[in-house]
Amino acid sequence: MRVVLSIAAKDLRQRLRDRSAWVIVFVAPVLIAGLMALAFGGDTEFRADIGVVDLDHGPAAAGLTQVLTGPELRGTVRVREYGDAATARRAVDSGRAHAAIVVPAGFTRALRGGSPSPVVVLDSVDHGLEAQLARAVAESYVAQVNADRLSVATAVAAGVPQEDVPRLAARAALLRLPEQVRPEGMADDPLEVISYFGPSMGIFFVLFTVGFGARGYFAEQQQGTLDRIAAAPVGRGALLLGKSLSTFGYSLAGLATVTLVSWLALGARWADPVGVAVLGLGMAVAVVCLTALVIAVARTERQAEGLASVVVFGLALAGGNFVFASGTSFMHRLALFTPNGWALRGFTDLGTGVRGWAAVGAPLLGIAGFCAAVTAVTVLLLRLRRTP
Amino acid sequence: MNDAAPQPVLDCAHLVRRFGDRTAVDDVSLRIAPGETYGLLGPNGAGKTTAIRMVCGLLRPDAGTVRVAGLPVSTAAGPAKRLIGFVPQEVALYPDLSVRENLRFFGRLYRLPRRRLEARVAEVLDLIGLTARARDRVDSLSGGMRRRLNIGAGLVHAPTLLVLDEPTVGVDPQSRHAILESVTRFGEQGMAVLYTTHYMEEAERLCDRVGIIDRGRLIAEGTPRELVSLVAERDRVRLTAVGDLDAFARACRRFTRVEGAARGGDRDDVVEVVVKDARSLLPELLDLAHRQGVHVRSVEIDEPDLETVFLHLTGTALRE
Numbered sequence A: 001m002r003v004v005l006s007i008a009a010k011d012l013r014q015r016l017r018d019r020s021a022w023v024i025v026f027v028a029p030v031l032i033a034g035l036m037a038l039a040f041g042g043d044t045e046f047r048a049d050i051g052v053v054d055l056d057h058g059p060a061a062a063g064l065t066q067v068l069t070g071p072e073l074r075g076t077v078r079v080r081e082y083g084d085a086a087t088a089r090r091a092v093d094s095g096r097a098h099a100a101i102v103v104p105a106g107f108t109r110a111l112r113g114g115s116p117s118p119v120v121v122l123d124s125v126d127h128g129l130e131a132q133l134a135r136a137v138a139e140s141y142v143a144q145v146n147a148d149r150l151s152v153a154t155a156v157a158a159g160v161p162q163e164d165v166p167r168l169a170a171r172a173a174l175l176r177l178p179e180q181v182r183p184e185g186m187a188d189d190p191l192e193v194i195s196y197f198g199p200s201m202g203i204f205f206v207l208f209t210v211g212f213g214a215r216g217y218f219a220e221q222q223q224g225t226l227d228r229i230a231a232a233p234v235g236r237g238a239l240l241l242g243k244s245l246s247t248f249g250y251s252l253a254g255l256a257t258v259t260l261v262s263w264l265a266l267g268a269r270w271a272d273p274v275g276v277a278v279l280g281l282g283m284a285v286a287v288v289c290l291t292a293l294v295i296a297v298a299r300t301e302r303q304a305e306g307l308a309s310v311v312v313f314g315l316a317l318a319g320g321n322f323v324f325a326s327g328t329s330f331m332h333r334l335a336l337f338t339p340n341g342w343a344l345r346g347f348t349d350l351g352t353g354v355r356g357w358a359a360v361g362a363p364l365l366g367i368a369g370f371c372a373a374v375t376a377v378t379v380l381l382l383r384l385r386r387t388p
Numbered sequence B: 001m002n003d004a005a006p007q008p009v010l011d012c013a014h015l016v017r018r019f020g021d022r023t024a025v026d027d028v029s030l031r032i033a034p035g036e037t038y039g040l041l042g043p044n045g046a047g048k049t050t051a052i053r054m055v056c057g058l059l060r061p062d063a064g065t066v067r068v069a070g071l072p073v074s075t076a077a078g079p080a081k082r083l084i085g086f087v088p089q090e091v092a093l094y095p096d097l098s099v100r101e102n103l104r105f106f107g108r109l110y111r112l113p114r115r116r117l118e119a120r121v122a123e124v125l126d127l128i129g130l131t132a133r134a135r136d137r138v139d140s141l142s143g144g145m146r147r148r149l150n151i152g153a154g155l156v157h158a159p160t161l162l163v164l165d166e167p168t169v170g171v172d173p174q175s176r177h178a179i180l181e182s183v184t185r186f187g188e189q190g191m192a193v194l195y196t197t198h199y200m201e202e203a204e205r206l207c208d209r210v211g212i213i214d215r216g217r218l219i220a221e222g223t224p225r226e227l228v229s230l231v232a233e234r235d236r237v238r239l240t241a242v243g244d245l246d247a248f249a250r251a252c253r254r255f256t257r258v259e260g261a262a263r264g265g266d267r268d269d270v271v272e273v274v275v276k277d278a279r280s281l282l283p284e285l286l287d288l289a290h291r292q293g294v295h296v297r298s299v300e301i302d303e304p305d306l307e308t309v310f311l312h313l314t315g316t317a318l319r320e
Ligand SMILES: Nc1ncnc2c1ncn2[C@@H]1O[C@H](COP(=O)(O)OP(=O)(O)OP(=O)(O)O)[C@@H](O)[C@H]1O
Pocket: B019, B022, B023, B024, B042, B043, B044, B045, B046, B047, B048, B049, B050, B051, B089, B198
C-alpha cells in the first residue's frame, strides 16, 4: 500500500509542477464558467412556451392541457393554443413557441379500443431543454393514457355497457393524471446557467486529465523509469493502482474546485450536495477508465496525445458540454453514451431541485455502464498485445 | 563448481531469448560470487542488455533460469528483485523532480523505512557527489551528473547485486573516471556487480572476471589474465596506415596464420592483426598492403590484451 501511495504521490507531484496542467484543470474551467454566467446574466429563469394543438377535441386531449397548466408546471410552462400543426410548426420555427405538442384527431376515441395515432412533439434545436420538457410531459401523458386504455378495455371485457365507455374513459383520464405527470428531473426550480456550465466546464477540462495521465505513462516508458519501477519489487497491480489513484485524485480536485467556486462565488445552486459529490466521484472514475483505455490503445506518447484529444472533444461534443441542455433528440440520445452526458443530466436535475437518487441514480448507472464497457475493451486489448 | 563455494549472488543457467527469428541471447550461463565484479564484454547488439533485462526480471527468458541469492527471479520475483540494484543503459530519471526526490522515490519502491531511507539518500548523495545539488531539478544537471544520479538511483536500497548496463557510454573522461572509481569501491564493500561494457580497458581494469559475449553466445569466460593467456602465444600487430583499411583487414583474414584482423582499436587509421608469429608473417602482410595500395606508416608488435582475445575468438573487432 505504501508503494501505491508513493507512486500516486510522485505522479501528483509531477502533475502539480506542470503549470499547463494547473491552468487546464483548475483555472480555465472556473474562468470560462464565470464568463458564461456573466454573459447569460444573473437571473436567466427557465420558462417554456409550449404550444398545444388539439385536433382531438375530446376529454383526453383536454387532460393534457390541464396537466400543462396544472400546479406542478405553473411558473415554468406557458401554454399557447394553435389550431393546426402547420401553424404550431411555424410558431416553433420562429421561436414564438419553444416546442409544441400535437394531439391527433380521434385520440379520445382510441381509448375505446383501436390503435391511436401518436402524439407528436414539435421541437427546435434552439430550445433543447424546453423540447425535452414537452417530450417528457407528452410521453408520461401517453403512458398514462395507455394505462387507461387497458383499464377501459378491462372494464369492457368485464361487461360494462358500450354507451358508458366514453364517459368511463374520460373519467379515467382525468382521475389520476395530475399526480402522475411530474416528469422526473423537471422540477419547479428554474435552472441557473452557472449550475449547468460550472460542472459542464469542469467536466470538459477534467477530461483533459486523460491526456496528461496517458502521456505521463508513455513518458515514463520512454524515459526508462517504468523499467526501473518494474525492476523493483512492485507488482503490476500496485503500479496500476498508484497511477489510477493519482489520476482519480487530480480529476476529483479539479471538479471540486470548479463546483465550489461555482457555488460560492458564481451563484450555482444544486438541490443536494451529496448528489454533486457523487456525480464528481463518478466522473473521476470515468476519467481513470478512459486513461487506461488510451494507454492500452496507443503505442507512443504522440499517439496517446492525439487519441486523448479525440476522446476529450468527442465526448464533450456528444455529451453536450458546449450546449445548455442537449439540443435535438438525437443529441439527447447520443449523450446517453457518454459519462459526461450522464453527469450533466444529473447536474441539470440537481440544478432544478431534484434531489437524491431521483437525480443521480440514472446518471450513476449510466456512468457505471460506460466505465464497465471501457474497462472491458481495455482488458481485451491488453490481453491481445501482451508480450513481455 | 565445488561444494565449498559460497552460494552465488547471481546464477544464470542456460538463458535463451529470441526476438522473432533472431536469437538475442543464446544459452548463456554465468555465476557471480559475493563481492565479485563480473564484466560482460561484447560489441553492439551482442545481447548484453537483453541478458541484463532477464536478470532483472524485466524480460521473460524463453528458456533457462535466473536465481539471485538462490531465489528464482521468475517465481519469487519480489524477494529476488529486492536484492538487485538496476542501472539502465540510458539515464532513467524524472527530469521534473529534484535529485533528492528521485532518490527518495526509487528508495520507497523498495519499502525502506523512513529513517533508513533518509540516511541512505544522504549516503548515496555523498557517494555520487551530488549533495550540493540535491534540491535541483534533474533537468538542470549536466549529462555527467545525470549519469552519476542514474547509478545512485540503483543504490539507495543497498542492493546485494548491482547491475550496470554500460554506465560510461557518452560520459566525459572525468566523470567516467569517477564512475569507475565508485564501481571499484562497491566491489570492495562486498557488493556483487554485473557490469556490461564494450570498452575492454574498463573490463580489464574493473572486473574480477570477464565473460565475452558475441551474437548472443558467451564465447569465453575467466579473469582478464586467464583470458589473455588464451592468446599468450599470439602477437598483436598494429599497422598504422592510409588506404582502404576495411578491404585490407578482410584480405588479411584470408591468411591461414592470421587469427583475426580488423579496423580499430581506438583509432581510425589502425588495423589490428592477431597472428601466431608476427616476425615471420610481417613481410607478407606488408607485401599485401603494398599490393592493395595501402600505405603503411608504422608497425607495432604488442602484448595481447582483451581486445586481442576478442579478435582471436571472433576474427573481428569489438568495435566496428
Ligand atoms: N525488443 C526487441 N525486439 C526485437 N529485437 C530486439 C529487442 N531488443 C533487442 N533486440 C535485438 O537483440 C539483439 C541484442 O540486443 P541487445 O540490446 O541485447 O544488445 P547489446 O549487447 O545491449 O548492444 P549495445 O551495446 O548496443 O547496447 C540485437 O540484435 C537487437 O536488435
